Amino acid sequence: MGTSKSDYSMMENLKAKAIRWLEDNRGLVIVLFCLPASFLFDCGIQLRCWLRRLLFSAPKDHSKRVKTIQKYVQNWNKLPEDERKLMCTAKPNWLSLSVTFYEKSKCYQVPIDLFDILELNEEAMTIKVEPNVSVHEMTKFLIPKGYTLAVTLEIGDATAGGLAFGVGMTTYSHKVGLYQETIISYDVVTADGSLIHVTADNEHSDLFYCLPWSHGTLGFLVALELKLIKVKPYVHMKYIPVHSQEEYCHKMMELSGALDKDFAVPDYLEATIYDKENAVIMVGNFADVDTFSKRMKVNHITQWYKPWFYKHVEKYLHKSGEEYIPIREYLLRHNRAIFWVVESMIPFGNHPIFRFFLGWLCPPKPAFLKFTTTQAVREMTFAKQVFQDIVMPLNTLKDQVNTAIDLFETFPLLVYPCRIYDHHRGPQGQLRAPKKDQQTPGTNFAMFNDLGVYGTPGQVKNRQPYNPTKAMRAMEQFTRDVEGYAFLYADIFMTEEEFNQMFDMTLYNDVRKRYNCDGAFPRLYDKVKPEIDVIKIGESYAN
Incomplete structure (x- = not known):
């Protein structure tokens, strides 16, 4: 019936x-x-x-484990061509920090069981790690020795390999650039099962510049070597309230060194924008706490009962202030509230009673949230939340903020300044060299910034019509217009033609041919595009 x-x-x-x-x-x-x-x-x-x-765990067995991976790829090569599926790692989607769900079930999956720290070279100030070592593990290993990565992401579950083939930046990036700029070498298993050592100045230099932002579409990463910096036990943090858009835009240009290469920039720099005109700029420098007065200003910000970091910062909107934060707690300061995404999930999560009794349960683990995501939940969260990081020239910050406000009506907004380099070669990977008129005089870099837009759009909160596809496509058009780049761990809404306008695929396409990636690995656009019909879903929720 x-x-x-x-x-x-x-x-x-x-x-x-x-x-x-x-x-x-x-x-x-x-x-x-x-x-x-x-x-x-x-x-x-x-x-x-x-x-x-x-x-x-056995770093000494690294070579043996790599040979196992090579064997998987060599066995793939022995298959008849009509039986070969595209290759990808066997890492479950739910263990990835990407918001998308790539259909790995349609691929030939290669286990990458590589989780070890391989070597610390204190003389060269480098560390060699396998790709699945997490930020949590690296900071726990390095900081007691007086070091940290030159670019340390704030989310502890992020992995060295995920950041290498994706992208990463932090509040130290105004001094060193993106995560990719801190990579000395990659060890990669290619489509034919060969193991190659990739650096900026050997025969694989073209591949070196294309591996960042490639998202596993050019080979399997089995090890990488990263630059370290020396640190002190604490970060001396100064909070500077700013009450006009013109002022915080200018101050970020000045403090980042974008205007003067000889300006004494701080070790760490970021801004949190709480509404169009009001922001708090944070300036941090490595410090020792060696006096009683300094010890009285120490703040253990990651304790479960403490206010979420961005809420703690918000109180400085009305007065300047300073404090000392233990270095590892500073580096992971946004982990507990996942910046401010947890507020969308638990609106009362920052209440003192909740923090005291249940704060130790936070944050909900990204792996668990992805593991339990159904198609309906995926569509609903896509349509009713925004989670985007976008890299754009810092001198366009005012227009960036105004565009984000018009489209999403959500605060706070995150701003991290970051160098984008001109490496003085032809095509230099998926990111183009910055234009000469954008570059800081006397340098080979331009100052860009990450604009982080996270949370529930104001239109959704107010139950007004909201088309996520229309809003994000408008944001992507703005990003292309100012020659910026969308982080590819988040949903993208571009057609492939628009994607190829945003990113320079010239060298990437050459590298794919040279290393026989076509037919072996998915293309970049196909790997990162949403697995759901964003146009259809956007229209359905807008009606």
Whole structure:
């Protein structure tokens, strides 16, 4: 017997009411179900990692493990051509920090069981690691020795390999550039199963410049060597309130060194914009805490009962201030609230009572959230949230902020200054060399910035019409107009033609031919585009 129109209408009505109830009570649902489940899930993951390290960790066996990976690829090459699927890693989608779900089930999956720190070279100030070593693990290993990565992402679950083949930047990037600028070498298994050592000045230099932003479409990363910097135990943080858009735009240009290459820039620099005219600029420098007065200003910001970092910073909108933050806590300062995304999930999450009793459960683990994401949840979160990082010239910051406000009506906004280099070669990978008139006089770099837009758009909060596809396509058009770049871990809304306008694919295409990637690995656009129909979903939620 078929379903009548009235039954169908009733089911749709119940579905709409259920979705509305979940939206209105999302925080309660997450606290009662997701946080405990996430905690148990993470305990299982940590136990798995501990057992894996206890039983299998052995840096001396690195070569043996790499040979196993080579064997997988060589076996793929032995298959008849019509039976070969595109290759990818066997790492589950839910362990990736990307918001998309690439269809790995259609691929030939190669296990990359590489989780070890291989070598610390204190003389050369480098560390060699396998690709699945996390930021948590690297900071825990390095900081007691007085070092950290030159670019240390704030999210502890990010991995060395994910950042190398994706992108990473931090508040030190105004001094050193993107994560890719801190990579000395890559060890890569290519499409024919060969192991090659890739540097900027050997026979694989073209590949060296294309591996960043390639998202695993040119080979399998099995090790990389990264630059280190020396640190002190604390960061002396100064909070500077700014009350006009013109002023915070100018100050970020000045403090980052964009205007004068000889300006004494701070070790760490960022801004959090709380509305169009009001922001807090944070200036941090390495420090020792060696007096009583300094010890009285120490703030352990990552303790579970402390305010979320961006909420802590917000109190400096009305007065300047300073404090000393332990270096590892500073580096992971945004981990507990995932910048400010957790507020969209748990609106009362920063309340002192919640923090004291349940703050230790936060944040919900990204792996758990992805592991439990259904198609319906994926579509709903895509349509009702924005999570974007975009790299654009810092001298366009005013227009960046105004465009983001017009399209998304959400605050805060994050600003990290970052150098983009001209390496004085032809095509230099997916990022073009900055124009001469953008570059800081007397240097080979231009100052760009990451604009971070995270959370629930104001239109959604106010239950006004909101088309996520229209908004994001407008933001992407603005990004192309100012010659910036969208981070590819987030959803993109561009056609392939528009994607090829934003990124320079000239050298990438040459490298794919030279290393026989066509037919072996997916193309970059196909790897990073959303697995859902963004146009259809955007229109359906807008109506």
